[in-house]
Amino acid sequence: MADANGNLVEVTGVDKVFHRGSEDIHVLGGLCLKIPEGEFLALMGPSGSGKSTLLNLLAGLDRPTEGSVTISGERIDQLSERRLAGWRARHVGLVFQFYNLMPTLNAARNVELPLLLTHLSRTERKKHVEVALSVVGLNHRHGHYPRQLSGGEQQRVGIARAIVTDPTLLLCDEPTGDLDRKSSDEILDLLQALNQDQGKTIIMVTHDNDAAKRASRIVHMNKGKLTTDAAA
Amino acid sequence: MVAAMNWLAQVIAVTSFGIRTLPERRGAAAAAAFGIAGVVAVMVSVLSIAHGVNQTMDKSVSSRNAMVLRSGSDTEMTSGFSNDTAKIVAEAPGIARNEFGPLASPELFVVIDLIKSSSNSDANVPLRGIAQAAYEVRENFQIVEGRKFEWGRNEVIVGSAASREFSGLDVGKSILVGSEPWNIVGVFSTGGGVAEGEIWTDASVLQPAFRRGNFYQSVIVRLNSEDSFTEFKDSLTADPRVNVKVIRESEYYAGQTAILTAVITGLGSLIAVIMGLGAVFGALNTMYATVSARTREIATLRALGFKTSPVLISILMESLLLALIGGTLGGALAYFAFDGFEAATLNWSSFSQIAFSFRVSGSLLIQGIAFAALIGILGGLFPAIRAARLPVATALREL
Incomplete structure (x- = not known):
């Protein structure tokens, strides 16, 4: 749920410092970012610029050293580890570069995983899985295991898993980074459709300019700060 | 109730992933299971001597018989x-x-x-x-x-x-x-x-x-x-x-075997504990390797919203499963190799030989499997804690 100004995500004055031995590594410094509901934002920057760290903070996988992260009006940086896990399950869909599917589960069971964290019955879960797989065009491959699917298909299963709980926010960490151009285009088409047709708010970390052009807004980062912020 | 069912579903799901991936780690898993099987086989075999001696003594006893000795x-x-x-x-x-x-x-x-x-x-x-x-x-x-x-x-x-x-x-x-x-x-x-x-x-x-x-x-x-x-x-x-001493036959034979069974049980337990310690380290090694091999999977599950306790329990369950397989194998080995095996040993009370059969009883097998389970839990505990404490963001980045 967006705030009064229509912002779903609000990052305010966020610092992130990692400690390695006696050395402090400042990855993010005083970062501020607002993301309206329904936006498709591409986060770009060189390696080490802090974009993945920012994505982790938005996903509630990490906490800022300073500052606040508010999503749907909730300060997620103040939630306990346990509540954060529950919050992630309800509000965030994650898409990984290397798909991160469970090799021993077929496509349908992989997509069903986040639904195990809900109160849905087995029948209801099955229906949700069918819908999610049909959205990504893989209903006919529901019984196939990851090793039996191409990279593009595995990523589509990953996306189905990310959207099956109808999350508030879809966070994609280089979703086309491991794919060839054709498969990348298919995945980007899918993400665009999810954004435009279903109004999903998507934040995508990418190195790929072509992928970033599919977003409605591109934010560049360097050395832990936003450098440019423009419509695609 | 719903929350408990939900939690249970998470435990079952995470545990089943781990167990299904066991074939990918079959070498280490088999080593741990065989190590535990060896411990249980030795333990059950040694204790079956004491069990056999006791049973021989029990069969010597009639509740209607009494013995009279010099006071x-x-x-x-x-x-x-x-x-x-x-x-x-x-x-x-x-x-x-x-x-x-x-x-x-x-x-x-x-x-x-x-x-x-x-x-x-x-x-x-x-x-x-x-x-x-x-x-x-x-x-x-x-x-x-x-x-x-x-x-x-x-x-x-x-x-x-x-x-x-x-x-x-x-x-x-x-x-x-x-x-x-x-x-x-x-x-x-x-x-x-x-x-x-x-x-x-x-x-x-x-x-x-x-x-x-x-x-x-x-x-x-x-x-x-x-x-x-x-x-x-x-x-x-x-x-x-x-000037005589009158005792029941059961009392006499219980006294006859006390030293012998105490020595055998003590020795068997000592051997089991020493070997068990080795098996715990074997299980620890296997389960640490398992956590390491499953880092990606565990981190992904945690990222999706699975809580730490199902992850912890899943590692423990996997360790327990390997231990139970090993324990069952060891128990079966002891049973088929030694149950009914006839031998004679010195009865230290009478300084004469007592002939008996090794007896691998159901209770002894349960005791052996319970010991295996203890090894499994001890071997899985620290790796499970490590898995539960895995920093998700770091684990995902290190893939």
């Missing part, structure tokens, strides 16, 4: 009294009778040197001189080969376990008692028990052969009923003509 004696070896005392004992109230008189058998207990078949070494074998009532006092006595010895002659019958465990105890052969050869005329069974490891003969023939005069070492009596014991005991302890 202050704990074993037949240290006991001794005159024929007059034996006659007074036989006339005490509470003893069952048949047409020939009271069921009381005054007996002589000596040991002779024979060769143990399994080791070809010398062994002290009990040679018991009995009276006629002995056949009635021992409930399940029967001749399984040959015949009973004739009273007044240098003849013996041997217990079925003794005939298997010691060389030269076949029917038709003879053994040297003192300097005389005594003929073996039969093999007997008492339905198991210590007596089957003994050689029996006529007490009145044995006495002069061992220069014992008209002395006995025990009187074994069959009582009218289990409840007659108090009457029998009170009458003898109150009788100023005799």
Whole structure:
């Protein structure tokens, strides 16, 4: 749920410092970012610029050293580890570069995983899985295991898993980074459709300019700060 | 309730992923399971000796039998009294009778040197001189080969376990008692028990052969009923003509095996604990490797919203499963290799050999599997904590 100004995500004055031995590594410094509901934002920057760290903070996988992260009006940086896990399950869909599917589960069971964290019955879960797989065009491959699917298909299963709980926010960490151009285009088409047709708010970390052009807004980062912020 | 079901569903799901990926780690998993199997096999095998000895003693016992020894004696070896005392004992109230008189058998207990078949070494074998009532006092006595010895002659019958465990105890052969050869005329069974490891003969023939005069070492009596014991005991302890100790047969044999079973159980437990420690380290190594191999999977599940406790439990469950497989394997190995295996060992109370069978009982198998489970839990605990504490963001980045 967006705030009064229509912002779903609000990052305010966020610092992130990692400690390695006696050395402090400042990855993010005083970062501020607002993301309206329904936006498709591409986060770009060189390696080490802090974009993945920012994505982790938005996903509630990490906490800022300073500052606040508010999503749907909730300060997620103040939630306990346990509540954060529950919050992630309800509000965030994650898409990984290397798909991160469970090799021993077929496509349908992989997509069903986040639904195990809900109160849905087995029948209801099955229906949700069918819908999610049909959205990504893989209903006919529901019984196939990851090793039996191409990279593009595995990523589509990953996306189905990310959207099956109808999350508030879809966070994609280089979703086309491991794919060839054709498969990348298919995945980007899918993400665009999810954004435009279903109004999903998507934040995508990418190195790929072509992928970033599919977003409605591109934010560049360097050395832990936003450098440019423009419509695609 | 819903939250609990939800949590349970997470535990089942995460655990099943781990178990399904076991074939990918089959080398390490098999090493851990076989290590635990070895521990359980050794533990169960050693404890089955104590179990077998105890069972042999239990089979020696009748609730209606009592033993009379000289006061202050704990074993037949240290006991001794005159024929007059034996006659007074036989006339005490509470003893069952048949047409020939009271069921009381005054007996002589000596040991002779024979060769143990399994080791070809010398062994002290009990040679018991009995009276006629002995056949009635021992409930399940029967001749399984040959015949009973004739009273007044240098003849013996041997217990079925003794005939298997010691060389030269076949029917038709003879053994040297003192300097005389005594003929073996039969093999007997008492339905198991210590007596089957003994050689029996006529007490009145044995006495002069061992220069014992008209002395006995025990009187074994069959009582009218289990409840007659108090009457029998009170009458003898109150009788100023005799100075004897009256105990139930069960009490006597429990005392006979106490040292032996304590030593075997202690030794078996010590070996199990030492080997178990090694197996814990093996399981630890395997489960740390498992956590390492499953880092991606665990981090992904945590990122999706799975809580730490299902992850922790899943690692413990996997470790427990390997341990249970190992425990079952070890138990089965011990059972098929040793259950019923016949052996003889020194009874430290009588300094004579006691023949027994290894007994891998159900309770011993459960004990072995429970020990395996403990190894599994200890081996899985720290890796499970490590998995639960895995920093998700770092783990995902390190892929």
